[in-house]
Amino acid sequence: MTVLLLAASLAVGGSVLAWLARFDGPVFRAATPVAFGLLVLWLWQVACTGFGVPRVLLPAPLEIGRAIATHLPLLAADFQQTFLRAVMPGWIVGNLAGLLAAIALDGSAFLRRGVLPLGSLVSAMPIVGIAPIMVMWFGFDWQSKAAVVVVMTFFPMLVNAGAGLASAGAMERDLMRSYAAGYWQTLAKLRLPGALPFLFNALKLNSTLALIGAIVAEFFGTPIVGMGFRISTEAARLNLDVVWAEISMAAAAGTLSFALLALLERAVTFWHPSFR
Amino acid sequence: MTRVLPLACVLACVLLIWMAAVVPMNWDQAQALADDGAQWQDVAWATLSLDRPLLPAPHQVAGELIGSIAGWPVTSPRSLVFHAVVTFAAAVVGFVLALALGVALAVGIVHVRTLDRALMPWVIASQAVPVLAIAPMVVVVLGNLGLTGLLPKALIAGWLSFFPITTGMVKGLRSPDPMQRDLMRTYSATPRQEFAKLRWPASMPFLFPGLKVAAPLALVGAIVAELPTGAQAGLGARLLAGSYYGQTLQIWAALFMAAVLAVLAVAAVDLAQAVMLSRRGGRL
Numbered sequence: 347m348t349v350l351l352l353a354a355s356l357a358v359g360g361s362v363l364a365w366l367a368r369f370d371g372p373v374f375r376a377a378t379p380v381a382f383g384l385l386v387l388w389l390w391q392v393a394c395t396g397f398g399v400p401r402v403l404l405p406a407p408l409e410i411g412r413a414i415a416t417h418l419p420l421l422a423a424d425f426q427q428t429f430l431r432a433v434m435p436g437w438i439v440g441n442l443a444g445l446l447a448a449i450a451l452d453g454s455a456f457l458r459r460g461v462l463p464l465g466s467l468v469s470a471m472p473i474v475g476i477a478p479i480m481v482m483w484f485g486f487d488w489q490s491k492a493a494v495v496v497v498m499t500f501f502p503m504l505v506n507a508g509a510g511l512a513s514a515g516a517m518e519r520d521l522m523r524s525y526a527a528g529y530w531q532t533l534a535k536l537r538l539p540g541a542l543p544f545l546f547n548a549l550k551l552n553s554t555l556a557l558i559g560a561i562v563a564e565f566f567g568t569p570i571v572g573m574g575f576r577i578s579t580e581a582a583r584l585n586l587d588v589v590w591a592e593i594s595m596a597a598a599a600g601t602l603s604f605a606l607l608a609l610l611e612r613a614v615t616f617w618h619p620s621f622r
Numbered sequence: 623m624t625r626v627l628p629l630a631c632v633l634a635c636v637l638l639i640w641m642a643a644v645v646p647m648n649w650d651q652a653q654a655l656a657d658d659g660a661q662w663q664d665v666a667w668a669t670l671s672l673d674r675p676l677l678p679a680p681h682q683v684a685g686e687l688i689g690s691i692a693g694w695p696v697t698s699p700r701s702l703v704f705h706a707v708v709t710f711a712a713a714v715v716g717f718v719l720a721l722a723l724g725v726a727l728a729v730g731i732v733h734v735r736t737l738d739r740a741l742m743p744w745v746i747a748s749q750a751v752p753v754l755a756i757a758p759m760v761v762v763v764l765g766n767l768g769l770t771g772l773l774p775k776a777l778i779a780g781w782l783s784f785f786p787i788t789t790g791m792v793k794g795l796r797s798p799d800p801m802q803r804d805l806m807r808t809y810s811a812t813p814r815q816e817f818a819k820l821r822w823p824a825s826m827p828f829l830f831p832g833l834k835v836a837a838p839l840a841l842v843g844a845i846v847a848e849l850p851t852g853a854q855a856g857l858g859a860r861l862l863a864g865s866y867y868g869q870t871l872q873i874w875a876a877l878f879m880a881a882v883l884a885v886l887a888v889a890a891v892d893l894a895q896a897v898m899l900s901r902r903g904g905r906l
Binding site for chain 2: 360363366379458481573604
């Protein structure tokens with residue numbers, strides 16, 4: 347029975363998707379992935395109820411929705427602790443520090459050649475591993491998580507800003523010189539705006555990294571609130587509906603910040619070829 | 623020389639700053655442990671060789687690294703090599719899974735319009751989701767199903783690292799321009815031949831940068847997957863144990879080992895790229 351329903355849903359859903367994909371235009375371009383998401387949720391629900399999948403393995407979407415509704419105050423407290431207290435300040439400070447460091451390095455080609463390769467090397471390293479050290483230095487509360495986020499976001503920003511500042515062409519620089527523009531004027535009017543696509547790249551990458559850093563740092567010790575804490579303890583207690591609720595919130599927070607940054611990028615770098 | 627000298631200078635500076643920071647960071651602890659009437663010189667010296675320093679000195683970390691690598695047989699759980707191998711194995715299996723999934727997804731996305739429209743936005747959205755948040759749950763649930771050890775870690779490592787491979791491959795498989803595809807058509811190449819002789823070779827320069835991003839990610843996934851379950855072996859377990867028992871040296875040594883593994887992983891991808899380059903006459 348369940349198998350039949352699943353097969354039928356899959357067949358109907360698949361043909362609807364194929365039909366949707368044939369059309370162009372913004373509405374259909376948005377409708378296809380949404381329909382796909384709904385189809386996945388539907389199949390998930392049918393399979394869970396139909397086969398009687400135990401809740402400790404995989405809760406059905408409706409149960410997750412119920413968990414979100416009943417645990418709303420808990421989720422809000424975790425969100426405040428992890429996102430507003432650790433992720434946001436850490437992300438802002440880390441990005442600012444990376445940008446300022448890149449500008450400071452800008453004066454010396456020698457330093458740039460020394461630091462930038464090192465920076466890209468460090469970006470490739472498992473920096474989340476510093477979490478236990480930061481917990482030891484800054485305590486269990488949000489300060490240590492913010493510190494992890496600062497370190498994690500610093501290096502991608504440094505590397506990207508370095509590349510962005512170097513991206514202004516010789517012609518444009520010559521033009522600025524012929525306008526008798528000084529170093530800071532060239533920086534403010536030509537090179538920083540020119541570096542914006544690179545900066546936004548780093549900002550978007552860092553928005554995900556920051557969430558990961560804060561959540562993982564909470565695995566190492568935390569007051570009894572926070573998204574990472576909740577996920578690890580409730581998973582151990584097999585309250586998977588709460589875990590999924592928490593994950594949905596993390597996913598929503600990550601996607602929303604990413605989307606906001608993408609919108610901002612579009613508004614600020616409207617001149618870039620990829621948006622024209 | 624122009625490349626090595628600046629790097630060496632910056633590294634030396636980092637080392638100096640590190641050394642200089644050791645004394646103030648450990649001062650309180652050293653003073654508390656010092657005998658009454660100890661001179662400040664004695665306390666300063668003591669900061670360099672504490673058992674559980676807040677910030678270990680570079681030579682302490684080096685000593686711990688060498689001691690835990692060379693001091694024990696590789697099979698002993700006291701050996702850092704043992705833990706590194708456990709983590710690296712999970713990362714490699716995860717990386718291979720990610721490679722298979724990423725390439726398969728990319729081939730599907732490029733050839734089936736429905737998949738492109740329905741799946742690609744989700745693949746991109748999955749990038750904005752903190753995937754590591756599901757690590758504890760995956761480990762616990764798979765543990766309930768009787769799957770423990772390497773597989774759950776490899777799954778998380780694979781999930782974390784498939785994205786750069788998929789996007790790189792999609793870009794690469796789409797990179798041949800219409801002229802080249804028309805040429806294939808005038809040769810009356812079948813779609814399969816077009817894929818094997820044009821699209822696949824054209825995608826390689828896009829695959830390797832993706833792999834270079836994915837390899838360290840797989841390592842991060844494997845390490846983090848070891849955190850929530852109290853795993854007995856692996857670099858993540860080592861970090862967690864060090865954090866619980868305040869064994870700072872152990873944490874730092876595990877961290878440096880993880881960094882070495884990340885460099886090794888990227889170097890391995892570089893090597894594969896070089897082999898591919900030489901087999902294709904110096905051009906990717």
